[in-house]
Amino acid sequence: MSRSSLLWRTGALLAATGIIACAFGSHGLKKRAGVTPDNLHAWQTASNYAIYNGLALLLVSMHPRFATHRFAGPAIAVGSIVFSGSIMALVLVRDRLRWLGPVTPLGGSILIAGYIALAL
Numbered sequence: 001m002s003r004s005s006l007l008w009r010t011g012a013l014l015a016a017t018g019i020i021a022c023a024f025g026s027h028g029l030k031k032r033a034g035v036t037p038d039n040l041h042a043w044q045t046a047s048n049y050a051i052y053n054g055l056a057l058l059l060v061s062m063h064p065r066f067a068t069h070r071f072a073g074p075a076i077a078v079g080s081i082v083f084s085g086s087i088m089a090l091v092l093v094r095d096r097l098r099w100l101g102p103v104t105p106l107g108g109s110i111l112i113a114g115y116i117a118l119a120l
Contacts, residue, residue, distance in 0.1 A: 004067035011057025018050030046087035053080035072117040079111025
């Protein structure tokens with residue numbers, strides 16, 4: 001599978017996961033015991049970032065130069081998964097996964113590095 005094809009599929013899956021998570025946050029998560037407005041806001045942020053970065057990967061995969069960039073696309077994909085995934089995991093099972101708290105900014109940093117790599 002080519003790098004651009006992998007980026008395209010990853011972007012599509014990230015965007016779809018973000019949309020599904022957004023719907024779950026709006027309908028199912030609200031009904032869970034112990035979910036606070038701050039939890040809902042964090043969930044929405046993570047969902048939105050997954051959608052935005054999924055769409056960005058779709059665009060990157062179509063660019064003739066950036067589709068084959070060795071760092072940018074993979075960093076955006078990994079950073080988005082780590083950033084959004086760790087937030088969602090913390091909202092769902094904070095007590096068991098407290099150690100994920102410091103992981104979230106690492107995911108964000110990887111994500112930012114991917115976008116900066118596109119600018120260089």
